[in-house]
Amino acid sequence: MPEMDGMALARAIKADARIASTQLIMLTSLGQRFTPAELQAVGLEGYLVKPVKKDRLFETLLRVVGENPSPARRIQSTKPKNEIQTQIGAGLNVLLAEDNLVNQKVAVTQIKRFGCTVDVAANGQKAVSALETKAYDLIFMDCQMPEMDGYQATAAIRELEKAGPESCGWTAPIHIVAMTANAMEGDREKCLHAGMDDYISKPVHPDDIRKSLERYHTRPAPPQV
Numbered sequence: 001m002p003e004m005d006g007m008a009l010a011r012a013i014k015a016d017a018r019i020a021s022t023q024l025i026m027l028t029s030l031g032q033r034f035t036p037a038e039l040q041a042v043g044l045e046g047y048l049v050k051p052v053k054k055d056r057l058f059e060t061l062l063r064v065v066g067e068n069p070s071p072a073r074r075i076q077s078t079k080p081k082n083e084i085q086t087q088i089g090a091g092l093n094v095l096l097a098e099d100n101l102v103n104q105k106v107a108v109t110q111i112k113r114f115g116c117t118v119d120v121a122a123n124g125q126k127a128v129s130a131l132e133t134k135a136y137d138l139i140f141m142d143c144q145m146p147e148m149d150g151y152q153a154t155a156a157i158r159e160l161e162k163a164g165p166e167s168c169g170w171t172a173p174i175h176i177v178a179m180t181a182n183a184m185e186g187d188r189e190k191c192l193h194a195g196m197d198d199y200i201s202k203p204v205h206p207d208d209i210r211k212s213l214e215r216y217h218t219r220p221a222p223p224q225v
Contacts, residue, residue, distance in 0.1 A: 096119070103202070131169070150179075
């Protein structure tokens with residue numbers, strides 16, 4: 001914000017005894033990250049990345065206002081959670097199909113946070129080709145890409161799987177998670193109808209990645225051929 005930014009405002013509030021007990025949550029733009037020590041030093045209870053999603057806002061309010069643990073207790077509790085996050089994707093080979101360079105960097109950082117190994121394909125055709133050279137456990141597939149979009153790539157992958165093991169070098173059916181900026185009613189059904197297994201909307205949040213990885217682990221076993 002102009003004149004006084006959020007961090008300066010937080011310090012001013014905490015310095016005023018009349019309002020120092022006010023609980024503060026930072027709203028920050030994508031790319032800005034704060035460590036627990038930085039948050040504690042200013043007196044912030046947490047932060048949310050804009051644009052804020054309803055479920056993330058609800059979880060943060062519940063944690064800060066409902067449970068109301070002390071800052072020190074919250075900071076101490078982050079380590080086990082991070083360890084659990086890393087274990088969720090440990091050992092998984094992930095293919096990210098995404099044409100936008102900024103979105104690539106953000107998504108790769110978020111996916112690696114859970115212990116996954118990530119390769120990037122810049123369009124659907126390259127994603128199909130990548131599957132022919134390396135075995136992947138799951139694909140995060142952007143729906144709108146040049147040359148071959150996510151729907152077409154998924155259809156091509158499913159056709160190869162129908163042809164039998166000799167036509168694909170991966171364990172079929174491979175798990176495909178759609179990523180789309182179209183958060184419209186019916187988009188999820190469109191993705192599932194195209195042969196995708198899961199659906200998350202952009203901008204992608206780490207919680208969405210985590211839930212997708214958890215659903216991957218709990219999906220029904222592929223049929224034995």
